[in-house]
Amino acid sequence: MGKKSKKKRMGRFETLLVGAVGGLLVASVIRELRRPATDRSWHGTVAGVPYDYRPPTVDRLRATWWAPEDDRIVQRTAYGLGWDLNVGRVVRLASEAVSQTAASNGSSPDRG
DSSP states (O other): OHHHHHHHHHHHHHHHHHHHHHHHHHHHHHHHHHSOGGGOOSEEEETTEEEEOSOOOHHHHHHHHOOTTSSOSEEEOSSEESEEEOHHHHHHHHHHHHHHHHHHHTSOTTTO
């Protein structure tokens, strides 16, 4: 009986999450459609959550997903609703951590 109630609670959480995301999606589209056609940017923020429905470009994807020089690990989404992971920053931080660990152990990270 414990397993069934756990599944039921998880189902409720998932339903709540899908409803919240769906509500934000609808609200962001309505926000854009209420503007005159010439003023629609198709990117902005709704309830503190960023959205960008413009067709993605290689430059915008790269600036969001691979920006090791940017201090932010999580950035506004390149396309869609929410945030994206700055993989470039994560790789740089991991590389620096490996280098520091190797330096403190007196060895080079590539020599082991």
